Amino acid sequence: MSEEAGARALFDKFGTYILPGRVNDPRRGIEEAIEAERIGLGCVWISERYALKEPAVLAGAVSEATSKIRITGTFYATMRHPLVTASVANMMQAMSGDRFRLMFARAVPAYMKMLGAPAVTMERLADAISIIRRLWAGETVNYEGILGKFPAIKLTDKHDGSTPPIIFTAIGPKSLEFAGTHCDGVLLHPFVSPDGVRNSTRIVRDAAEKAGRDPMSVRIYHNIIVAPDLPPEEEAAVVRGRAITYFELPGFGDMIVDINGWDKAVLDQIRAHPQIASLNGKPADQAYTRQELVEVGKILPQKWIDEGAAVGTAAQCADQLMTYLDAGADEILLHGSSPKDMGPLVGELKRALAAKGL
Template sequence: MTPTATTAPLPDSTTQQTLPEIGYYALSRHPVDPAELADEARLADREGFGAAFVSERFNVKDAAVLAGGLAAASRRMGIATAATNHNTRHPIITASMGATLSTMTGGRFALGLGRGFAAQWQVLGVPDVTSAQLSDAASVLRTLWRGEMILGHDGPLGTFDYLNLGVPVPPVPILLVTMSPNTLRLAGRIADGVVLHTFFSDAATSAAVDTVRAAADDAGRDPASVRIWSVLATVPDQLDEDDRLRRLYGRLATYLQGYPDVLMRANAWHQDDLDRIRASSAFADARGPIDATATADELARLAEVIPSSWVADSAVGDAERCAAAVARQFDLGVDSVIMHGAAPSELLPVLRAYRSIRPAVRPLPVNPGSVAG
């Protein structure tokens, strides 16, 4: 018998209604302690978060391991990688990972794939990611998850004589995690869902939604069949000042270390501002990812040099103000919102405030890559 998400035990009287449209990033604080994952997940599951997302870093944030931990610790909420990369695993390993997690969770898992960035792949000696590869990977994975055998595959993903899982599994939706117009259009053509990027302005989010929906329509798909998640930096003011600076300005500075150009283009930010940030010793002398290594003084200096407009559309302030910022995301056309940058325990006041103002959103399943149960 194929398991389904409805086989989970019924919640007890202390369990809150699940909000499928609201997610969080697991282990979003830095430095990371993976031992916190299970307690976070149990709390989030009980309090009604709809989904937990895993962002992979090549240190102590292996996506498959963390997703398995989330699966074991939760009973109701969806789980997704957002993102891992197809070029770091053999396709049969990725297929097996998705199949295992989907079966283990009763169909609550979605596989989120992304491009990563070229400089990292060059350092690691791994081939860069192309749109053709992503399309081919999605096709191969879906074929394998249907229980079909692949013989003599020769395509952008690679050449493989034989690929086969041997068993059909519950459908595994595929998400693309992106902020570039080209990949947003690709997502509209081939993906079940899209995860946007933290620190998108409201205008950038609206434009991204339009791009995905238009591409889906051009491909003959129902534009509403692609589930779109915005990622909203959520930094409530009950955190101490140094922590707020790390999760807001430190996190943004880390993205500017890795892939500034695409984020700059998406938000129409000015190059002069980026040049000024790069000239700051707090940025130029960074000892690694800034959100994990910067001192309190360095974070304060980054907050002075990064334009306030670059973080203006984040959720900051008291719980009610943060909740209102979350609710406004739906006016931009997204289906769901990831509150990024804080643990579920830190987000509980925001989640509770959101419940009191929850807008009329479309009914959604807990699988973060699906729009229909």
């Protein structure tokens, strides 16, 4: 029986977060991964949130519950010894049959400071990536530097399959250049518009070329909030409420606006709102639910929603998602909706992909 039109492109180009946001029951993530694979998506992405969303544990559970879907786990590089991170990824490849991808995120500096953890600087991250790759290559690593002193670290038992791709989440020019220089892929931030994708892709691939790498070997992943066929109040929480947790952050919000060429004055309005101003620098994501930020979200211009997310009917969302592929994204991470609610969207994505000859 021949494969349905657009199905292979869907698997190659679309994935989804499991357990987005705060979590009460992590077992739901396994059900979401099974459903994502059933409807034809090609990857599940796992973020790191301390308490009930530990990516090493959840990735292992997902690898046993699924058979072909790719698994991307997010880690803060300074929270684990490099040998531990290298070992987790090494074992995940062995457990999953080479389906694992390792992603590093920088986190909000204020959050890392609250934890008493070193900031995830570019220097620390570059050294961590170098050490991990050397460990995967079977080397005994003798390192002394910004990460500490490791006289002789080695993976005693190495998985014989492929090494995991290393992806980095990036927004601003420096982090995009870092990804092009050091990583196998880059995950763009939610609410980066098609123009922002083009700008980001150019920065990443120029940096790769300057580093003597094949520019096209660095994959561009884009993280997009999707809200297909949702009731208005749920759509407002999924899109506008979630958006505020990004735009209110000093630095993060500014970089998104800069890469898109949007009006920065809107950020001042968001940060001056009593709900945000009263936080005194604490991230809104740690203080409010998405529903509680809907009122602040009304400040966002409709243009930002239209260009930075995929909202409306399933068909409208699918057509909007195609514009990000056209702008340079190699793979899209669907965020904000659960796999159980994505059936109509997946059908429309296969239609749109087939129409493009993919």
